[in-house]
Amino acid sequence: MKIKSILISLMAFVLGPFVWGQEALDTLYANAQMNVALFFPSPIKQAITGNENAVFSYDREEAHYFGLLQAIKGTTTNLWVMTLDGYAYEFKVAYKDRLPRTHLFLNEQHSLGGVRPLPARKLDTLFEDGTRLALMEQLLQQQNGENLGTVRSKGMQLRLEKKVYQGGEMFLVFELRNKSGIDYDLETLDILRINGSPKSKTSYQETPLEPQLRFQQPETIKSGSTYRFVHVYPKYVTGAHERLKMVLLERQGGRRLELFIK
Template sequence: MKKMLYPFIFLCSICSVSAQAIKPLDTIYANEHKAVALFFPSTIKHGITGSTNFVFSFNRVKQQRFGLLQAYPGAESNLLVLGSDGQVFSYILRYGKKLSQLNYFIPKEESIGNETGQTSLRFQENKTFTALDSKAENSEAIALEKLCRQLLKTPRPFNQIKQNKGVVLKMTNSMYHGDQVFVVFEIQNKSQIDYEINALDLYRVNGTKKRKSSYQEVPLKSVYQFKRPSQVSSGSKVQFVQVYPKFTLGKNERLKITLGELNGGRNLNLKLR
């Protein structure tokens, strides 16, 4: 009896150690009304969600350390993020009507492994996502380019216009396609000086500046840019497309677009519903 008992105890001890090594994934809640910001210890190389009702956006052109998460009602999913240093992070995603946390500062210790070698058991369960990620990203980029080209070929009215010192910013109504929003912009330079673009940012605004306690500006980061210029020459105009994760505006929310000049003061703010 004792001879049978010792192997049983040994197996139990192994199972106990393995169970402690596999730490359960943390859960992040999001919804369509607010953008949840995730700050990682290194810049983001890849990020993917398991379901289309969750959208994780990050700068694919210039790598940054943060991404924005939004969600729409539906079943829970997961998020897998690969950092530029090879660290891998994985989380469970759930939709929540009310959010108790909007910003997550993620320490390096929460990494589930490293793609270069040291891989944990939790990463093994999700490695199929990284294998498909680059192929899916390429096909997505091709599809986005085709849609953007078609938008520029098909004229749409620019119904949002702002002008400052000879620089005119125009914007079309948003066009929804799948889980993304396409916006066509036009910048016209009527001045005698070339206009160098520093930034063109889109924000979701809630409240008014008169009531600072309730005023909030949430940046909406573009996931794709098509033919966006760095400069608009004097006497010329350019049209380009920016693609954003799908969003909807609440009852008291509106959009704000800011266009900033590099080394100049010809800045424009366009507010709209």
Template sequence: MKKYISLFGLLIMINAANSQNGKVMDTIYANEQMTVSLFFPDPIRQGVTGSSNYAFSFNRERAQYFGLLQATPGEESNLLVVTQNGGVYSYLLRYSQKLEKLNYFIDNSDSIGHERTGATTLPHQKMSTVDLDTIPNSDKALDYPKLCAQLLRNPRPFDQIKYKDGLTISMTKSIYYAKDVYVVFEIENGSQIDFEINTLNLYKVNGNNKRKSSYQELLLSPIFQFQRPTVVLMDQTVQFVCVYPKFTLGNGEKLMVKLEELNGSRDIAVKLKYRVLK
């Protein structure tokens, strides 16, 4: 997280100078079927996107000049890249089913400025600090959209199910892959009222909640979320994937899912007991 704090500080400086220049950012289009390649004039040091439905990957162990971009359907976002020599590059990102360009060769003149001296051209920036926390920090960041999409195309049985007030939440056994754990969730809204999601959290729990002194809940924070909705319309069923860092369950430990409604009381909590699949 610390490495994103300094980068977020850079974003603040660029935004602060936004009124000084009106240059329009170039737009890069991407989707989940094709890989878009970006070649920079200097090796990449940092790269972040403003939304988790865009994945930008590059070699973090051995500096290289190119990065790879993929996207899943969603609103437009932006990409910020800092190269080894301090050059700053910024682009708008949009999802498109049809891609007319797969390779971008970027010149030094495309830089919006230098991280030490500030911006020379000032595009409009839009980035969420919350989204920064969900950016995969693995060299295989590009794999997340592909693997999640594959899980939804080839679903496993939902064998953990909870029903309440016309709502049903289901989940598959956790799937272990490349030091991460993938969980497919399904929410079915059989009621006549739309369900706005406030939170959906996964916990490791230990002990009995009737004996408060021995009861513990440990929140498992996702590192990537794929097609997670903010609202489930009435008579609608949605599926999505959450990716978590590898975890194990000790003796007496269980998993618990809590689904809470925004501006409502239709909250669901269910405890689960099962092993992680490999």
């Protein structure tokens, strides 16, 4: 399951031409008493460890260039990091009582190479019948003030209006509002299933959900504008200790929003 989580995280990307420099670092040593700081040449977009024995903490609200690594005794795992400039990094992680170093400055030569997002899929290539289309258009026409959760940061507002189940699918209706005075170029809006608390090093886990369709999602949210759109996912009902996390990322910018719902 843990390996599957890593693979799903990478499914949203297609490997581009690799730019190989020096080999990636063999091993990072960490423990629970000290933080090991990793500094990247570009802000961190996403990071995940191979098991719960290692925790990599980074700012999920506003993209920054560094993260902090810790591990408990017995750790043997790996760490994947994706940065906003499109580079992927992988490190081995092991526990050590006495750390050889507590900080590390990285560059693109430490990366596995450059990656690029999958091209956007056109609506008319995703379904032939009009059942799903009719439902999505109906959901966008209905504006009755429903609100399952809202997050605001730096003039940007992300709101989940509705969560609708039909057949084997889950429809999420979003609203994005820009009051920042600056246009917002949308990089991604990712949905992740989370289990446990990020404060717990042994039980916290994030698993990305792969969308079947993004309907009327804008590429740019103009200043002063509001957009509503729909994401379609395979039907999923959260368990007793699970939540969904929505992560909105800006292209070539640091504005990031995270929304948690049950």
